[in-house]
Amino acid sequence: xxxxxxxxxxxxxxxxxxxxxxxxxxxxxxxxxxxxxxxxxxxxxxxxxxxxxxxxxxxxxxxxxxxxxxxxxxxxxxxxxxxxxxxxxxxxxxxxxxxxxxxxxxxxxxxxxxxxxxxxxxxxxxxxxxxxxxxxxxxxxxxxxxxxxxxxxxxxxxxxxxxxxxxxxxxxxxxxxxxxxxxxxxxxxxxxxxxxxxxxxxxxxxxxxxxxxxxxxxxxxxxxxxxxxxxxxxxxxxxxxxxxxxxxxxxxxxxxxxxxxxxxxxxxxxxxxxxxxxxxxxxxxxxxxxxxxxxxxxxxxxxxxxxxxxxxxxxxxxxxxxxxxxxxxxxxxxx
Amino acid sequence: xxxxxxxxxxxxxxxxxxxxxxxxxxxxxxxxxxxxxxxxxxxxxxxxxxxxxxxxxxxxxxxxxxxxxxxxxxxxxxxxxxxxxxxxxxxxxxxxxxxxxxxxxxxxxxxxxxxxxxxxxxxxxxxxxxxxxxxxxxxxxxxxxxxxxxxxxxxxxxxxxxxxxxxxxxxxxxxxxxxxxxxxxxxxxxxxxxxxxxxxxxxxxxxxxxxxxxxxxxxxxxxxxxxxxxxxxxxxxxxxxxxxxxxxxxxxxxxxxxxxxxxxxxxxxxxxxxxxxxxxxxxxxxxxxxxxxxxxxxxxxxxxxxxxxxxxxxxxxxxxxx
Numbered sequence: 010x011x012x013x014x015x016x017x018x019x020x021x022x023x024x025x026x027x028x029x030x031x032x033x034x035x036x037x038x039x040x041x042x043x044x045x046x047x048x049x050x051x052x053x054x055x056x057x058x059x060x061x062x063x064x065x066x067x068x069x070x071x072x073x074x075x076x077x078x079x080x081x082x083x084x085x086x087x088x089x090x091x092x093x094x095x096x097x098x099x100x101x102x103x104x105x106x107x108x109x110x111x112x113x114x115x116x117x118x119x120x121x122x123x124x125x126x127x128x129x130x131x132x133x134x135x136x137x138x139x140x141x142x143x144x145x146x147x148x149x150x151x152x153x154x155x156x157x158x159x160x161x162x163x164x165x166x167x168x169x170x171x172x173x174x175x176x177x178x179x180x181x182x183x184x185x186x187x188x189x190x191x192x193x194x195x196x197x198x199x200x201x202x203x204x205x206x207x208x209x210x211x212x213x214x215x216x217x218x219x220x221x222x223x224x225x226x227x228x229x230x231x232x233x234x235x236x237x238x239x240x241x242x243x244x245x246x247x248x249x250x251x252x253x254x255x256x257x258x259x260x261x262x263x264x265x266x267x268x269x270x271x272x273x274x275x276x277x278x279x280x281x282x283x284x285x286x287x288x289x290x291x292x293x294x295x296x297x298x299x300x301x302x303x304x305x306x307x308x309x310x311x312x313x314x315x316x317x318x319x320x321x322x323x324x325x326x327x328x329x330x331x332x333x334x335x336x337x338x339x340x341x342x343x344x
Numbered sequence: 345x346x347x348x349x350x351x352x353x354x355x356x357x358x359x360x361x362x363x364x365x366x367x368x369x370x371x372x373x374x375x376x377x378x379x380x381x382x383x384x385x386x387x388x389x390x391x392x393x394x395x396x397x398x399x400x401x402x403x404x405x406x407x408x409x410x411x412x413x414x415x416x417x418x419x420x421x422x423x424x425x426x427x428x429x430x431x432x433x434x435x436x437x438x439x440x441x442x443x444x445x446x447x448x449x450x451x452x453x454x455x456x457x458x459x460x461x462x463x464x465x466x467x468x469x470x471x472x473x474x475x476x477x478x479x480x481x482x483x484x485x486x487x488x489x490x491x492x493x494x495x496x497x498x499x500x501x502x503x504x505x506x507x508x509x510x511x512x513x514x515x516x517x518x519x520x521x522x523x524x525x526x527x528x529x530x531x532x533x534x535x536x537x538x539x540x541x542x543x544x545x546x547x548x549x550x551x552x553x554x555x556x557x558x559x560x561x562x563x564x565x566x567x568x569x570x571x572x573x574x575x576x577x578x579x580x581x582x583x584x585x586x587x588x589x590x591x592x593x594x595x596x597x598x599x600x601x602x603x604x605x606x607x608x609x610x611x612x613x614x615x616x617x618x619x620x621x622x623x624x625x626x627x628x629x630x631x632x633x634x635x636x637x638x639x640x641x642x643x644x645x646x647x648x649x650x651x652x653x654x655x656x657x658x659x660x661x662x663x664x665x666x
Contacts, residue, residue, distance in 0.1 A: 103358045103646035108432060108441035109413060110369040112356065115646070117610050157439050159649075161611040202437050230434070254431075280431075 022303035022340065023294070023333040024075040026273070028227050028249060029147050029195065030087070030313030031080035032322050037061045058083040059135065066139040068323060073330050076191060076307070077144045079136035081315070087149045087195060088157040092116030094128040095176055097162065116158040118169055124176040127183040134187055143191055146184035150196035150226065151177050151216060152209040157198060167208050174215035185222045192217075193225040194245065197312075200231020206239045214244040225249055225273065229312050237262040241270060249273025251311035254280065257293050260300050272301050275311030276332065277325040284324050290332035303340055308333040345622070345634050345661050346403045347654075350556055350578070350603065351415075351476040351524060352641035353393045353408030354650050361392035365410065386411050387464065394468040396651065401658035404520060405473050407465035409641070413442070415478045415524055416486055420445030422457045423505060429488065436530060436559045438608065438644060446488040447498065453505045456512035463516055475518040479525035479555060480506055480541035481534075486527070496537050503544035514551035521546075522554040523574070526640070529560030529584070535568035542572045552576065558603055558640040559583050563590040570597050580639040581621060582606045588624050596628045603639030605657055610649040618660035626664075636661050 033041070040057045043049040065080035084090040092098040099117035106112050129146060137144045151173035155166060163169035181192050194216055199209045217224045225247040228236075233250075240248055240262075252259050252275045263272075274297055276290045297306060308329050314322040356363040368385040371377040393408035412418050414435065420426040427448050432441040458475065466473045480503035484495055492498045510521050523545060528538050546553045555569065556578030562569065563586050569577050580603035581587040591600070604621045605613050625634065636657060642650040 103648055104356055104363070104366075105646055106355060106440070106643060108443075110366060110373065112366060159610040161609070198439065201434060201439065230432075 022306070023337050024307050025330050025333050026074060026076035026145070026307055026309045027069070027078055027326060027329075028273075028275070028279075028309055028311070028313045029078050029081055029145075029193065030084070030315035031065045031078070031082070032315050032317055032319045033082055034061050034064065034319055037082060055083075062132070062136055063139060066136055066144075069326070070140055070142065072323070072326050073334075074326065075142065077136070077140055077142050078147060079132055079144060081147065081313070083132060086113055087197075087313075088154045089114055089116055091128065091149050091154055091177075092158060095122050095124055095173075096120070097122035097172075098158070116154070118158050118160045118162045120162055122169075122172045122176055124179055128180055130180075130183050130187050133184055133189060137188065144189070145191040145193050145225070146181070146187075146189035146222070148177055148180055148184075148192065148194045148216075150194045150199070150209075151212040152205070153196050153198035155212075156201060166205070167211075170208055170212040171215060174212040178216045178218065181216055181220055181222075181224075185220055189222055191225060192220060192222045193227060193249075195227045197227065197229050197231075199226075199228050200233065200236050203232055203235035206236050210239065210242050210244065217244050223247060225271075227273065227312070229275075233259055233262055241268060243270075245270070247271035247273060247307070249275070249307070249309065251275040252293070252297070253285065253311050254278040257296055260297060263300050268301070268305075271305050271307060273307045273309055274301075276308055276329055277310045279310050279312045279314055279316060279325070282321065284321070285328050287328055287331045287335065290328055291335050294332060294336045298336070298340075303337075345626075345631050345636055345665055347401070347658050347661050348404035348474065348601070348635050348637045349397060349402060349406055349654060350558065350607070350637055350639070350641045351406055351409050351522070352412065352643040353397070353406070353410070354643055354645065354647040355389065355408075355410055357392075357647035360396070360647055360651070361389055365389045390465060391468050394465060394473070397654065398469050398471055400651065400654045401662070402654055403471065404635070405465075405469060405471055406476055407461065407473060409476065409643075411461065415526075416445055416483055417443070419457060419478060419483070419505075419509075420487070422454065423451050424454055425449040425451035425491065426487075436526060438559075440644065442486075444486060444488055447491045449491055451491070451501055451505065453508055456509055458509065459512050459516045462513055462518055466517055472519055474520035474522055474554075475510075475513040476522045476524060477506055477509060477513075477545075479523035479528075479538070480545050481538035482525045482527035484541070495534070496540075499537055499541045500544060503541040506545040507547055507549065510545060510549045510551070510553070514549050518551055520552045520554065520576075521549060522556055522576075522578070524556050524558075526557060526559045528555075528557045528569070529562045529565050531560070533560075533565060535565050539568050539572045542574055546573055554578060554599075554601060556601065556603075562587055566590055566594040570595065575599055576601050576635060578635075578637075579603060582639040583608075588621065591625065591628060599633035599635065600625060600629050601635035601637055603637055605638040605653045607638040607640045607642050607650070607653065608644045610645060612649070612652050612656055613660075615656070615660045615663055618656070619664055622660070622664050631665075
């Protein structure tokens, strides 16, 4: 199954992809711990991150996924990763609680946010050289980094978000220059305060302005009833949402409306150990086809897979690919 | 002017009282630690956060709610009839998550939940420790109700149970019992129901009672709150900058607790900024009827910034009192 067959490559519908993060293999988890304890240097850790990236690219190719990701083996938290690389953020932050016994280091904005050099381009280049298929450039959006940081410097949430938007735009430009055909700007926080949807739209507009690459955003765990009407105003070509964990109820937000963007359809729940069956996903894709056109739909998991084990992640992705293929074939027969 | 905190406090502190609780909970979840061993660590951290508040000069302390997952969970798992939802949801408009309690059956009260914990906390210090409970309206707002299918019935049922808890806490020596009602003013509020919930929750409680609202906007709810049979009304003037002018316009018939430090952002307020707020609220009530505190619990902050905030609070109040 190395690569899709020629006929499949010609058919641009129900393309498969994933949202971004992949689980880290046990050896990398261990290496990250050793690195934190000072037992492993940065070069050694980097080599293992490259190894894990290579493995994930190969896995995605073998599964037959159309649009690949680098798997973010070198990232911890999606907002903190960028905060650590931009200037203007406090270097050493302490833990704050997220829920239960989960803690994270929440970034603190203490000065003007600037970007000394590209952050993700090196990893994108590394991953893209490993495959002929397109690898998405993966960024975290300005609204989300703002919402997930403390702000001691900018006079308002808007000012902080727009400052972030400017540097993330530069990063997106650099990804495009390097050759990225798809640039994903994740905005999971966009649904936290529906009253700020206009700010999120404004900031994302700064990021995507003038980009020729296809732009995407991923949003999850939100009050879609509240933000739904404004989804189509988000200045991206493609919006990726979680459908599986809500039993495809989200389809109702789009039913009967002419949604002109592409839609990323999360078809497997990333927070459940249960492996969805191919038939189940096929049935859900058929439901989605009553609302969206086949060439509009991309098939992927609900969210990043980093919380699953590598085995679970692979099986979830396999179901996505097999279900998408089965439905593609049905559609071809119908034509 | 009396300094106090709202409720929770950072549970781990890299540089101070350690991250021991985090690893203890981790091991407890994996069954590598007994309940008693976990409790010993919780006791230790509780003692440390009480000592820290005391040393910072806070007048009325809390136990830091070190044993609490969130405002609802300790009681939701205690009251018979509730289950806890697996899925995580956002806690108001914060980037903090919680699991929603689901009421499956008629709720029943197995007896007081916090009395022993309160006794422990109050023995850690000579200063007064206030007891904090969820308010019945907020509790009901954040539950999924599969039994009553009626917010008012659920609110009032919870209020009766909270009333028993409050009475038991008062008997155990709590001189101040605070009900947290962040749902008042956050989104659509049924003020009549919220006040009736508070009336039942506080009935016959032989302690000073407080209701703390935070996150939302109280403009519009102030007259209703002034009718609530509680002694102290807590207002967050940070999340809603209009709250201050609403207070100035309102007829104040209760003691006030002013949430004037932003416990959701690390930026440290200056004494000058705080004094501007004090000058606005000081004329509204006698000074022994004025509590000064952060706008909500301190647990959204890293420990260093949380401690800096309460030190600044005390410093500003001392300087203002002269």
